[in-house]
Amino acid sequence: MLTIPELIINSEDVTSAGFIPGAVFKIEQYQDGLVITLVSDEVEIERLLLEVDVPPDLGVDWVRDNGELYLAGEWLTQTSLAGQPLAISMMTGKVVIRVQQSNMLA
Known part of the structure; x- marks a missing residue:
């Protein structure tokens, strides 16, 4: 059985940043991590939905x-x-x- 990695961010800051149930966001790789950005523009949402070319079992967010x-x-x-x-x-x-990043002192 395949185990899909998951991350749950449980913080009041999530809501304060605008991430509420039903919010649309995009996830992009950036340097050594990910940037998750809210999307509210209808044209951008439609563009993102048209670009989705990923197997449905690859991720869920x-x-x-x-x-x-x-x-x-x-x-x-x-x-x-x-x-x-x-x-x-x-x-x-x-x-x-x-x-x-670890704080290594020389």
């Missing part, structure tokens, strides 16, 4: 009714985020997820 941002899919492995300590930054309309 949404904001749950309890406010959790739920992310699951092979891209968590492809971006080396799965199983790593993460640094998660939130701002209005955007969540940035990266591998946490």
